[in-house]
Amino acid sequence: MSLPNGFLDELRARVSLSHVVGRKVVWDMRKSNQAKGDFWAPCPFHQEKSASFHVDDRKGFYYCFGCHAKGDALTFLRESENLSFMEAVELLAREAGMPMPARDPAAAQKADRRSQLAEVMEQAVKFYRMQLSTSGGAGARAYLAKRMLPEASQARFEIGYAPDGRHALWQHLRGKGIAPDLIVDAGLAARPEGGGEPYDRFRGRIIFPIRDARGRAISLGGRAMDPNARAKYLNGPETDLFDKGRSLYNHGPARDAAARGKPLIVAEGYMDVIALVEGGFEAAVAPLGTAVTEEQLRMMWRIHPEPVIALDGDAAGLRAAMRVIDLALPLLEAGQGLRFAVLEGGKDPDEIIRGPGPAVLQKALNAALPMVALLWRRETEGKVFDSPERKAALDKTLRAALMRIKDASIRAHYGEEVKRLRWELFGTRRPAPGTPGRRFGAPPPPMMPLPTTRGSLFALDDGAGERLREAVILATLILHPGLIARFEGGIERLDLHGPGHARLRDLILRHADAPDLREKIAADAGADLDALFALSHVQIAPPVRNAGDREIAETCLAEELAKLEAARGVQREVREAAEDLEGLADEGVTWRLGQAAQARNRAGRIAKDDGNDLGEDRAALSAHLQSLIDAEIWVKKRG
DSSP: OOOOTTHHHHHHHHSOHHHHHHTTOOOOTTTOBGGGTEEEEOOTTSOOSSOOEEEETTTTEEEETTTOOEEOHHHHHHHHHTOOHHHHHHHHHHHHTOOOOOOOHHHHHHHHHHHHHHHHHHHHHHHHHHHHTSGGGHHHHHHHHHTTOOHHHHHHTTOEEEOSSSSHHHHHHHHTTOOHHHHHHTTSEEOOTTOSSOEESOOSEEEEEEEOTTSOEEEEEEEESSTTOSOSEEEOOOOSSOOGGGOOBTHHHHHHHHHTTOOOEEOSSHHHHHHHHHTTOOSEEBOSSSOOOHHHHHHHHHHOSSOEEOOOSSHHHHHHHHHHHHHHGGGOBTTBOOEEOOOGGGOOHHHHHHTTOHHHHHHHHHTOEEHHHHHHHHHHTTOOOOSHHHHHHHHHHHHHHHTTOOOHHHHHHHHHHHHHHHHHHHOOOOOOTTSOOOOTTOOOOOOOOOHHHHTSGGGSOOSHHHHHHHHHHHHHHHHOGGGHHHHHHHHHHOOOOSTTHHHHHHHHHHTTTOTTHHHHHHHHHHHHHHHHHHOHHHHTSHHHHTTTOHHHHHHHHHHHHHHHHHHHHHHHHHHHHHHTTTTSOHHHHHHHHHHHHHHHHHHHHHHHHHTTOOTTOHHHHHHHHHHHHHHTTTSOOOO
């Protein structure tokens, strides 16, 4: 639906961001300045101990200097509660006491329909819950007792029983005046193909209600009491309320437990999740009758940055784990990964907790493997590599897997670990006494590069130039705070390496609106600030020499940020080229590095010829530099 102009601005003005966020975090009052609307806390979106998550109540904006999450109250609700945009708007509007504007009739009808379906589902949950306590539910109660599931747990998870009749729920809901279409559309009943009265989907089954992150009943799961049933477990069909691939069992309670510091454990089914929660592992979820989907994986990462996959230790469980690996590789980001607890003996979490006990499961969770270890295990376990061809086949398979990782830094670290594991597998045998050779287990001597490679970017400067460029950017911002808003996004993304530079950047962003910005920064980081402006390179920079000329400062900032990004683009290419050293001819690597070096040198010559004085050709310089960046001339074009 469309919202009238000014509605969202009025909503944000009425709602305190610190109040919205404060429900999910514990403020660091030593660092926060409540009187000025300045709040700091450990980030709710990634695990950390330091308070790097900043809320500015005056601006209504939050930013994490660790994981770079940022946004306003609506963004925070959407990310932390897994809400749609309109759901977040409606929730905030209720808190602010603002009536929602009249909605589009079609959208309003659809929302009303979903609310009606959710109410029908709640009626079904209550009916099945009641049936468990009747004489007809005796068999179900006996089964739950055999599974050592106490009544308190049954109540906590609202477990019920579906009688073995075709129309028990149907007649109950119709007796309450609920329309037939609503019962069918909620997935509770199905229409016979040949016509006639709809029949209950769940019959003779123990019922597990499925709720979304907000606690609404959206579907049901049922375990058959009859051992000869065609399906041991049955989930409700896809409906306007329920999407299997976008839902997790126990989502809301697990998210709350993870927010209290509990590790997120991903199990296979309902009983595993219930057993985990009863065993003290409260942040437990399960997919719903399907293999883990990309959306479910992203939902897990929103709950916890490193979920532990605790699937059954049998062959089927391991195959499921391997499918998760293939799904996750392209989605990996810094600080966002997976670990795998391989449960031995073919047992699932429920069997371990009911048998050896929670301590044994905790030991397995503590020993959970990083994803790279399980990837290596998949490609090498049970295989013999006794020929160059087999070794080359392994290299090819692993290289293809690693190339699916989009994040260059993570791909590089995976490559380093794979090389280490490969060396352990193919280490040279100990030479006979008296014969030359390497000591067993020692890494091979480094391969000496060609003379042309030694002259490439591997031998260029150690980054001092980039640190000076960072210094000019920071000094310009401090002297010209009016430019901070325009360049805020680029400044936040900067990966700063100079002494004290990251701290100065954070203070610049924190006090961006302060009329006495330099004094504010000096109060917190006086030594770093003095060291910054003492640099001769900073003192002669045009925006410092001409502190009253905003145009020079603006142009200089744009160019310095672009040059820094160009230089780091070159570095990324260098890292990726280094990863390819094994399996590429040295001449090929040299060519790629040489192209990158030429690109950087051309940019450097332009700056040198300019004499650090932008003069009248600023536009031409910016255009030429941008063309170098856009063309990515340091990247070798394939094909």
